[in-house]
Amino acid sequence: MTELRVPASAGLLPGQRRRKPAVTRKRPLLARINAVAFLLLAVDLGAWLAATVLTGADLLEAVVAGVALGIARVAGRVHRRRLWLSWLQDLPRSVATTGVAFTLVACVALVAEPRAHGMSAAQELVVVFALFSECARPWVFAFGRWGRRRLRRCDRAIVVGAGESGGELIRTMLRHPEFGLLPVGFVPSDEDPRNDHLPVEVIHEGLAEAITRHSAGTVVFAHSSDSDSAVVDAAVTAHRFGCVTLVVPRLSALYPDRSGVDRLRSHPLVWLAGAPTRRPSWRIKRVLEAALAAAALGVLAPVIAVCALAVVVESGLPVIFRQVRVGVDGRTFLLYKIRSVRQDTVDDSQTRWSVAGDHRVGPVGRFLRKSSLDEIPQLWNVVRGDMALVGPRPERPVFVEEFSAVHDLYWARHRVPAGLTGLAQVHGLRGDTSIADRARYDNYYIANWSLWLDLKIIILTVGELWCRRQR
Known part of the structure; x- marks a missing residue:
């Protein structure tokens, strides 16, 4: 599965050509009903x-x-x-x-x-x-x-995985069409000679090619020798094409029937939730967050004015600090903050990880950073649609490239817009903390996203800010 291993965040360094999202096809309405x-x-x-x-x-x-x-x-x-x-x-x-x-x-x-x-x-x-x-x-x-x-009212399916496991799934689908899956292609994860005898086309170009060529609506992941990162990459590709995603779980012989688990004869299949950005409730999230951000900007305008005056008195103009960050699908945007670091002759803001202990941060800057008041202008990013109120932390392009190369599935957090606050932040992962833990929390958030989870994170954020001010 060569093409499936490419990180979604590739191509983000300044001057490099930005890749377009993988969404290139919409299934007909009747096919989705x-x-x-x-x-x-x-x-x-x-x-x-x-x-x-x-x-x-x-x-x-x-x-x-x-x-x-x-x-x-x-x-x-x-x-x-x-x-x-x-x-x-x-x-x-x-x-x-x-x-x-x-x-x-x-x-x-x-x-x-x-x-x-x-x-x-x-x-x-x-x-x-x-x-x-x-x-x-x-x-x-x-x-x-x-x-x-x-009537062959079956969904066209692509099977991904190893020869023996994938071949058994394909033959079961063909023998039992009453389960509603018609296998039309197989994307192998290894060079098994048994692949040549499968009753469907074996596609070596990759999953995206298989989905496009066969107009598939379902992708089934069999057992394979690939790493979890490669399999998640493939699942994200399937989600971006709007496909239903089913997975044969490990220890499948011991897997019980429960919510979210279906059966293809004796094979348990786990339904994976699709991309949250495709759900109607995500549109509700966008409208609510934009309205709340706009209202908060109006209410907090006096606070912004006082903070701006304090910054001018301490270190002069400009008041607003702009920085390039990476958002959904690897697209970059300008993030706005109240400046908390004194201007220097050399701008190292794109490559310096932390300003903790920096002599350029004065009393006003320290207060703004400790209280998170410097982040209020990011509400304008939420209104514009660059960010959400809740989501993964937006990071600078150079660090996205670095972390994606080192940490598995760091790139996968860019499936949704970046957020002003997030699940990682309310669990103490702020500042100079584990990047691997942040990525795990962010991917957990995306996989389990709901409006209730967003509300819970907002409540925890308010509680954390209140406790921080009491210290």
Whole structure:
């Protein structure tokens, strides 16, 4: 997998040609819609409507029951995309989510009518919904298996890995199309002679070439002898092309069924979360952060003015310090800070790692750095879209190049925009601390990103700043 080993941060030194992101293809809308997931959602909607009519629930009761069912079943992911279409396998999850909805409706009814006896109309609606829904879901799964076998409604898949493991996956997909994967290419991680006898094309140019040539929508990673860094590189490539990514886990024979794990016959496959920047919730993050940053700039304008005056009195103009940093997909941008270091005849800001103990940092500069007030102008970077409020720390190009060459997966942190604060910072990784630990925290943040995680990091950041000021 030669092409997959190139770091995403390559080509960032000043004067070098910047590489374009790997996203060059968008799959058609119909190819991205999963028919079974859509039908399961339609069945639930039809079951809710039928239950509303049969129970005679009024509008308010129907809405309460519908909202409770929607929250519980979306949270339980009963409408998710899946390979293994088995009603019996899914029945416990489906019943559990309906039970949660019934409990929510019961709590609402208890608050609304504390002296009422028996089930409310909304509770009856949930029970009738469960009967209709569970009677229809087996037929949906059966129709999905039939469509995959007879109509070849399968997603085109590329398999990456070693010959024996990858070949077994390919043959299983071909023998059992009811799992919804049609293998169209194999990207080998070794020179196994058995690769020549596989029933699909063996592509040595790399994963990006395979995805583009075959219009693949799924990438399956089998066992391989490659390093974790190379495999992660390949997974990032798949994400950037908008592909679903499945991984055969290590110790697969001992791997239990659980959330996020699917089955291709006897092969467990772990669903990897796609690029967070492709999710609708990421757009919500962008809008919220831009609005919060703009509001914060307005509120903190007097603080900025006082800090600027103090800098002018201590060391003159300019007040704002500009520095080139690396953001999402290796693109560079100008980061703004209140200057905390006195001007010198030689500008070493792009290559000097730390100014701790530097004689050029005066009392005002030390206060600004200790209190993080010097970072307030970065809110303008957030408004502009160069950065986010929460994300990996933005670093200078020369250090990105250096750290990417030394630390595995450092480059992978540039999958999302840099942030004013981040998971690494709230865990004490500020200043002259371990780069490897920072990279691990940043990649953990990207893999587990959610709006709640962002909020948690912001709360921890506020707490850290408050404690710092009390010292």
